[in-house]
Amino acid sequence: MAQPDSVHRLYGVPHSLYTGIARCYLRTQGIEYLELPTGHPDFASRIMPTIQRSIIPVLETPAGEIVQDSLDIIDHFENEGVRYSAYPQGLLQRVLGVIIAYYGTQAMLPHAMHYRWTYRDQQEGFLRDQFAAGIGPDMADKIMSRMNSYLPQLGVTERTIPEIEASFEQLLDTLNSHFAEHPYLFGGRPSVADYGLIGPLFAHLGRDPVPANLMKTRAPKVFRWVERMTAPGLDTPEFPDYGDDFLADDAVPETLEPLLQQIADEIFPMLTDKLAFMDNLVAEHQPEDGQPVSPKPHQRYVGAVETSFRGVPVQAGVQPYLLYVLRKADDMLAEGSTQEQARVRAALAERGLVDALPGDRGYTVDRRNHIEVWQRA
Ligand SMILES: N[C@@H](CCC(=O)N[C@@H](CS)C(=O)NCC(=O)O)C(=O)O
DSSP: OOOSSSSEEEEOOTTOHHHHHHHHHHHHHTOOEEEEOTTSHHIIIIIHHHHSSOOSOEEEOTTOOEEESHHHHHHHHHHHOOSSOSSOSSHHHHHHHHHHHHIIIIITHHHHHHHHHTTHHHHHHHHHHHHHTTTOHHHHHHHHHHHHTTTGGGTOOTTTHHHHHHHHHHHHHHHHHHHHHOSBTTBSSOOHHHHHHHHHHHHTTTTSHHHHHHHHHHOHHHHHHHHHHHSSSOOOTTOTTSOSSBOGGGOOOGGGHHHHHHHHHHHTTHHHHHHHHHHHHHHHHOOOTTOBSSSSTTOOOOOEEEEEETTEEEEEEOOTHHHHHHHHHHHHHHTSOHHHHHHHHHHHHHTTOGGGSOOOOSEEEEEETTEEEEEEO
């Protein structure tokens, strides 16, 4: 059924991590859109019955097509053709782009949530104002309490907090040096890697008073990149002769290497432990193709693993969704020639990132009817 506006509708809110990804993409491409809050009556009457849970962002096209999931929204437009595609031609850049997007959208959730909720006292007025917009103070209270309660399953504990903060500061320093030389991660336009990182680095870390102040004072060029990502088109006055393409010859900029090193140091062994947990779960329960990963659509976790983050023991919840992101790296790799695949694998191995490719495990995670399901065969 067609929706009433002649432009795309984006259901979301300014302080939402995943809405930011879709919004930045729409603005970069110059796609006209109208952003509506979840309090809009159409969200309850038209969107929720389709997507089966309360989750944002949701795109509703002028023809009435509904797309949930930030990365699916990007791919929806990529398939239609856009001005500044987020996928580089170079296979290594593409695959690294997905791994960096995984880091931003999944591995940095603890950073985003820690800085928002551990420092709640110091930024309560701001958070309350933001959460109440469009839904009122009572609902805001409910949602804030729910979000705050997510910290333990994300592995935000007294022991991990110093490491989460060290990780954020390390990331800021690396990116500050990188953005002194390049407008975006892989060159002259945002890639899927930039869209992945902007999620936490805009909505929480670039906006909430405590981390945003740290970003501005410690890493001004990262703050500028956040502005650049949220601006319409390409906002690159500091780089007048740079051009709007990705770096030629599938090059990985020198200044990005410390980020890749940090990702390799931080995502393992947690990722390997989570994959092993899902392997066991699937072996034990043998779900059928298309079976939802959890009994209720809003349940994202299928269990928890004892693992570690930067050497500190931690228990972390396992979201099958992570496979939905990382399988994209495998899918892209499979498109390359045998020779190209070998080159990219060697480049990943050199950087300690080859295990970020889930590979063929006899199952993977797909999204059907807007929810995560097991895919077999
Ligand atoms: N994989 C989804 C994740 C979306 C997501 O987690 N959105 C958050 C807001 S940033 C949400 O709606 N959370 C609702 C809840 O957890 O109750 C995407 O990329 O769109």
